[in-house]
Amino acid sequence: MITLDDVYRAQKTIESVVFKTPLIPASSNEKYKNVYLKCENMQVTGSFKIRGALNRIANLSDEEKKKGVVAWSAGNHAQGVAYATQSQNIDATICIPSTGSISKIEATKQYGANVILCHGSLEEAGKVALSLKQTNDLTVIHPFDHEDIVAGQGTIGLEILEDLPDVEAVIVPIGGGGLISGIALAIKQLKPDCKVYGVEAENVASMMTSINTGAPTEVLAMDTIADGIAVKRPGDLNYEMVKTYVDDIITVSEDEILNAILYLVEKNHLVVEGAGAVALAAVLSDKLVLADKKTVCLVSGGNIDVEMLNRALDKALLQKSRLIEFSVEIYDRPGNLGKLIQDVAFLNGNILKVDHNRNETGLHVNRCITNLVIETINENHAREIYETISKKDYVLRWESKNYEDSKC
Structure with a gap:
């Protein structure tokens, strides 16, 4: 131990x-x-993984360093091994799930490692790495299970x-x-x-x-x-x-x-x-x-x-109601969309996105749906916007995307 x-x-x-x-x-x-x-x-x-990788590589024999190493990783251990081997001219092959972080994969390549992208989970990448160990007589740099x-x-x-x-x-x-x-x-x-x-x-x-x-x-x-x-x-x-x-x-x-x-x-x-x-x-x-x-x-x-x-x-x-999404059905008449936007602005809501849709399935020909994404200060501000807008006379139907009606 x-x-x-x-x-x-x-x-x-x-x-x-x-x-x-x-x-x-x-x-x-x-x-x-x-x-x-x-x-x-x-x-x-960019992560703690370099510590273990450096220590493991430093303790390899000359023969092991000469033959090269293999590892598998979701990305951080990969970068650690690649960085640790680069300065010593040790060949490193790293197996990473193909669904892994793009930035982690690219960084590993830039540190000089041979990256193999594997279908499936981290465990599947590990199976590929262990197969390469047997085939090419490489030393495994395990991501966690080694002293x-x-x-x-x-x-x-x-x-x-x-x-x-x-x-x-x-x-x-x-x-x-x-x-x-x-x-x-x-x-x-x-x-x-x-x-x-x-x-x-x-x-x-x-x-x-x-x-x-x-x-x-x-x-x-x-x-x-x-x-x-x-x-x-x-x-x-x-x-x-x-x-x-x-x-x-x-x-x-x-x-x-x-x-x-x-x-x-x-x-x-x-x-x-x-x-x-x-x-x-x-x-x-x-x-x-x-x-x-x-x-x-x-x-x-x-x-x-x-x-x-x-x-x-x-x-x-969205979870903290500092971004809110809602959908409003209004009469498709000149000025109604402007009223909605002005009312939100009067409440100090910052509108980030507006989608004005006249062609939604089942929508009456004289009506339209307006979807809004609004930046708020906090949950109390979000509540104020919801309570105020939902009571406007031009609002026919109201649907919250991320704010429960029970909170209002």
Whole structure:
């Protein structure tokens, strides 16, 4: 089993390449005054994965380096391995699901790795990688289930304790378990009274399921914006370490993850991927109520496609009624559309989109449907717009797209 000395050795091994990432306050809000963010989204390659990859590559024999390596990844481990092998002229082949993040795939290619896009899940990509290992006598760089990987990730725990010695709780995303295994080992060995909590996306809660069933267990994965932790089965080593060192595991929903991404952009000016937001999501959703305990949320990565970020932010704004969508049926007469727009403007609603449709199936020839997307200040402002517009005499039918009538 891995020891604290292994983590210290990893720290020396990788210190010339990795950044000691900042630990920053999560908010000036009184409720979150003792919550801090460990910003691994600012790390080399945009995520914590470079730590484990560098340590694993450094411990290969000369013969293994000469033959080359193979790995599989949703994208962040891929970049870590590609970056770590590039400087040493080691051939690296990385298998990535074809549905993976475009930015992660392209970055991996730019670091010099041979990228193979595989149909299916991360596990299917793993099968391709293991086949290549056998065929070409390559060394596998596992994304989480290896002691060198765990030791590398554990260096984050050392940094947290250096920067915040009186930390009382650390919250860590869980995918395969390599990250939390290393951090929990370091924290519990050096500060046993500090709590360590793991967070999974509820759509792929493989570690929680495994702990509850008493053995590493494969789960049926559903779509999640937290693709970096969408692992169907945790590692054997990681399962044992989580069982030994982690105090509790919770799950967060897709909406809670989206809310955390929005929070990090607005309050902390941080671009964070779904997996990187789950730790804070647990706090914002009150699923972990830590009173005034000094708490560190690990922001594990920031590699998110721009289009995905845009969709995530829009969905989070819709969820909080800061974007509202509604459909209004009005008489198709001169001035009625102008009245609607003027009334929204009078209420200080910012209209982002207008769709004026006369040809909807079943619509009377003298009527039209106007679909609006409006930016609001908050839920109270949204309620004011809905209540006011729905009572106008030119409105014949009213349909909310993302705001329940019961809220009005």
